[in-house]
Structures are given as structure tokens and as C-alpha cells.
Amino acid sequence: MTQTGSTGVIDRDALQALFDAVIARGYVPVGPTVRDGALVLDELTGVADLPAGWTEDQEAGTYRLRRRDDAALFGFTTGPQAWKPYLFPPKTKLWAAEATRDGGWAIHNTPDDAPDDTRPFAFIGVRPCDLHAIQVQDRVFLDPRHPDPLYAGRRERALVIVVQCGQAAATCFCASMDTGPRAESGYDLALTEVLEGDAHTFVADAGSAVGRSLLAEVPHDEAGADHLAAAAACTQRARDQMGRRIDTAGLPDLLSAAYDSDRWDALGRRCLACGNCTMVCPTCFCSRVEDVTDLTGDHAERWRAWDSCYTLDFSYIHGGSVRRTIGARYRHWLVHKLSTWHDQFGTSGCVGCGRCITWCPVGIDLTAEVPLIRDRGSKA
Ligand code: SF4
Ligand code: SF4
Structure with missing residues (x-):
């Protein structure tokens, strides 16, 4: 066993030591577990809470858990949640106000008055x-x-432990978005789960000082060339399995020029404007502000809550909504994701996770829509 370095091989039976080291440092472990027929993210006590032996089948509008024929702990892709709720909670109290005896208001807007969850995850x-x-x-x-x-x-408080993908769902297209299935940086620790015969190990790569010190506290062997090759083979398998893709060549310009495409009306007839795709999307960030008061009228609060560009209210400006049709709202969402996001933030707003495809109740699939829009553009 070695206790130093940036890479190592952790036996499955030693993985609890990683949880113990994380908890000893004051972190609250959050990760995947099985609940309500899905793989959800929740607070974990240790390895026993992980979804051992579970995987999932995903397709447009379809998600089903299924038993694996091995005991993989991370033998699946993505559930309905991303990490967004832990960094950008669905509802946040911004401030509160109490009526005072002299007829005024006392505003409480310090962190103590509107407490956030400050535990490090x-x-x-x-x-x-x-x-x-x-x-x-x-x-x-x-x-x-x-x-x-x-x-x-x-x-700032969060610790990030990546698990590289060893398989892909039919709805995944991260390879074409250049966001997976292997992370190269931006993590404290990255694990690749390798199952070969009776061996069940995690090839670990520390990406920060905290990651290196965590790895040093966990019993591990030095990672040799064969271990690194086995880890690379896992992510190559996920790449080969990738069920979908988007051709991103010239896509921002193509979509910006597709304002009058007849696909938007066709999509408007299918889309329910339910907003599911925006709720499950790990990059969507829109919110609204709500003011509430109690029945006495002496107490008021202001809350921030997730919002969706699929609602009529979202674009309500001075007496009317700007995007009145559902097709216009779908167009806004897709063009923002894949085109104008580049203008605003210098990157795509889509990372190819496939959640909006799986969790759309009518199975609308952006990877199918983009080629149709591209095809119509080329015939214009
Ligand atoms: S738009 Fe992209 S990032 Fe958002 S849910 Fe759909 S596939 Fe995932
Ligand atoms: S595209 Fe699908 S998930 Fe999104 S709002 Fe329309 S019906 Fe709902």
C-alpha cells in the first residue's frame, strides 16, 4: 500500500474509508441512492447507501430502474436530479419584514434572519x-x-468527487458536446469504477490538495499502467455506447437564423409547456421572486424560486406575455441553450446529459429536432 501521490487504486472494501475521511473533515456526503423507483441524490451515511447492483434504462419519455448482474456501485448514468439543488436551491428566503408598533416595518435581511444551509457538502x-x-x-x-x-x-464549501462514466444511457450525448464521458480537471478527486472478474476497484486521480490528502488517508495501491489502461477502457466503453449526438458545427448561427422555422409550430403542438425540461436541466438558472404575507398582515417574506421559460408568466411585461405560443417558448429555450448562451456566457448551455429527453412526458428530443432544423435551413 502507498500513502502518497495523485493516483491510486482503492479496493471496493476500502471505499468506506473515503466516506469516513470526508465526514471527519466536516463534510456532509451527498450522492446517489435509490428512492421512489429512481436514482436520486441525497445525504449519505456511507457506502451502504449507494445503489449497489442497480442501473437504469432511459429513452425519450422513459425511465426505469433495473437490476444489474454485478454489484457495481455507480453502474448507471444520471437520475432526474443534478447537483443544482445543492448549489442553487429551488426556494430561498431572501428577507423577511415585521410590522412595528409605530406603524413601520423592521426588515430582516441578514444571513441569520434568512438562514441558508451553510453545511459543506x-x-x-x-x-x-x-x-x-x-x-x-x-x-x-x-x-x-x-x-x-x-x-x-x-x-466554495463544496468538495467534488467525480465518478467517471463506465457506461452511457441511450439518451446521453456528452461526447458530441465535448463534456464527457471523462472529466480531466475541475474536481478534488475522480474515481473510475473497474470490475474485472472478482476484482472490484476504483482508480483514483486527485485533482486538488484536498483530494490528495483524502487519497492519502484511504488505503490504496499505486496505480500502474494496467490500472490506468483499465480505467481508460471504461470511459471508452461509455463513449462507444453513447446513444445520441448533436452536430455542433455552426449551430449557434444556424439556430439564430431559424427564427421562422416551421419546426417551432410543430413542436408547439406536441409540447405541454410543463417545464419539466427546465427543472431537470443542470444548467437552467432562471428564477422568480415571490412576496408572501401571513393572514395578520404583520409579517412578510420575499422568496426566490426556480422558474421556467415555458410558463406564460415568465415573459409577462406590462400587460401581456412576449412569448404567447408554446412553440415560441420552446424556440426560446432551445435557441438560448445552444446559441445565445454562447453570446452571453462563452459556452453552450447544454452539456449533453439527456435529462430533458428522458423526463419530457411527450418524449421531445432536442437531438432529433436540431437535425430537422438544420435540414430545413439548408433547403431555405
Ligand atoms: S438541455 Fe442539455 S444539459 Fe439541459 S437537460 Fe437537456 S441535455 Fe441536459
Ligand atoms: S419540451 Fe417536454 S418537458 Fe419541456 S415543457 Fe415541453 S412537454 Fe414539458
Whole structure:
């Protein structure tokens, strides 16, 4: 066993030591577990909470858990949640106000009055596409011109442990978005789960000082060339399995010029404007502000809540909604994701996780829509 270096091989039976080291440092481990027929993210006590022997089948509008024929701990891709709720909670109290005896209001807007969850989270099992999604949201919430202090605090405190993908769902297309299936940087520790015969190991790569010190506390062997080759073969298998792709060549210009495409009306007839795709998307960041009061009228609160560009209210400006048709709202979402996001943030707003395909109740698939729009553009 070695206790130093940036890479190592951790036996499956020693993985609990990683949880123990994370918890001993004060982190709250959060990772995948089985609940309500899905793989969800939740607080974990240790390896026993991981979804051993579970995988999933995903297709447009379809998600089913299924038993594997091995005991892989991370033998699946992505569930309905990304890490977004832990960095950008669905609802956040911004401030509260109490009526005072002299007829005024006392405003409470300090962190103590509107407490945030300040526990440091250890994200365990972050997929490469979701790591890229966090980095996309960093551009939005950590922009030095208008940083979001709640997001900044949660992000600063978080520990990121990636698990590289060893398989892909039929809905995955991260390879074509250049966001997976292997993360090369941006993590504290990256694990690749390798099952070969009776051997069940994790090839670990530390990407930060914290990651190196964690690895040093966990019993491990030195990673040899054969281990690194086995890890590379895992991610190559995921790449080969990738069920979908998007041709990104010239895509921002193509979509910006497709304002009048007849696909938007066709999509408007199928889309339910339910907003599922925006809720599950790891990069969507829109929110609204709600003011609420109690029945006495003496107490008021202001909350920030996730919003969706699929609602009529989202584009309501002075007496009317700008995007009245569902087709216009789908167009806004898709063009923002794949085109104008580049203008705003210098990157795509899509990381190819496939969640919007799986969790769309009518199975609308952006990887099928983009070629149709491209095809119509080329005939114009
Ligand atoms: S647009 Fe769809 S595939 Fe792309 S990041 Fe969002 S949910 Fe994932
Ligand atoms: S594209 Fe699908 S998930 Fe998104 S709003 Fe329309 S019906 Fe809902």
C-alpha cells in the first residue's frame, strides 16, 4: 500500500474509508441512492447507501430502474436530479419584514434572519457532464459583476468527487458536446469504477490538495499502467455506447437564423409547456421572486424560486406575455441553450446529459429536432 501521490487504486472494501475521511473533515456526503423507483441524490451515511447492483434504462419519455448482474456501485448514468439543488436551491428566503408598533416595518435581511444551509457538502459521484454543468452555472452565478453570494458560499464549501462514466444511457450525448464521458480537471478527486472478474476497484486521480490528502488517508495501491489502461477502457466503453449526438458545427448561427422555422409550430403542438425540461436541466438558472404575507398582515417574506421559460408568466411585461405560443417558448429555450448562451456566457448551455429527453412526458428530443432544423435551413 502507498500513502502518497495523485493516483491510486482503492479496493471496493476500502471505499468506506473515503466516506469516513470526508465526514471527519466536516463534510456532509451527498450522492446517489435509490428512492421512489429512481436514482436520486441525497445525504449519505456511507457506502451502504449507494445503489449497489442497480442501473437504469432511459429513452425519450422513459425511465426505469433495473437490476444489474454485478454489484457495481455507480453502474448507471444520471437520475432526474443534478447537483443544482445543492448549489442553487429551488426556494430561498431572501428577507423577511415585521410590522412595528409605530406603524413601520423592521426588515430582516441578514444571513441569520434568512438562514441558508451553510453545511459543506461533499458531492460524491459527480458525472463529467454534471461537472461541466456546475462550471456553466459558475459563469452565471460567480460573474464578478454580479456574483450570487448564496451560490458562491455553497460552491466554495463544496468538495467534488467525480465518478467517471463506465457506461452511457441511450439518451446521453456528452461526447458530441465535448463534456464527457471523462472529466480531466475541475474536481478534488475522480474515481473510475473497474470490475474485472472478482476484482472490484476504483482508480483514483486527485485533482486538488484536498483530494490528495483524502487519497492519502484511504488505503490504496499505486496505480500502474494496467490500472490506468483499465480505467481508460471504461470511459471508452461509455463513449462507444453513447446513444445520441448533436452536430455542433455552426449551430449557434444556424439556430439564430431559424427564427421562422416551421419546426417551432410543430413542436408547439406536441409540447405541454410543463417545464419539466427546465427543472431537470443542470444548467437552467432562471428564477422568480415571490412576496408572501401571513393572514395578520404583520409579517412578510420575499422568496426566490426556480422558474421556467415555458410558463406564460415568465415573459409577462406590462400587460401581456412576449412569448404567447408554446412553440415560441420552446424556440426560446432551445435557441438560448445552444446559441445565445454562447453570446452571453462563452459556452453552450447544454452539456449533453439527456435529462430533458428522458423526463419530457411527450418524449421531445432536442437531438432529433436540431437535425430537422438544420435540414430545413439548408433547403431555405
Ligand atoms: S438541455 Fe437537456 S441535455 Fe442539455 S444539459 Fe439541459 S437537460 Fe441536459
Ligand atoms: S419540451 Fe417536454 S418537458 Fe419541456 S415543457 Fe415541453 S412537454 Fe414539458
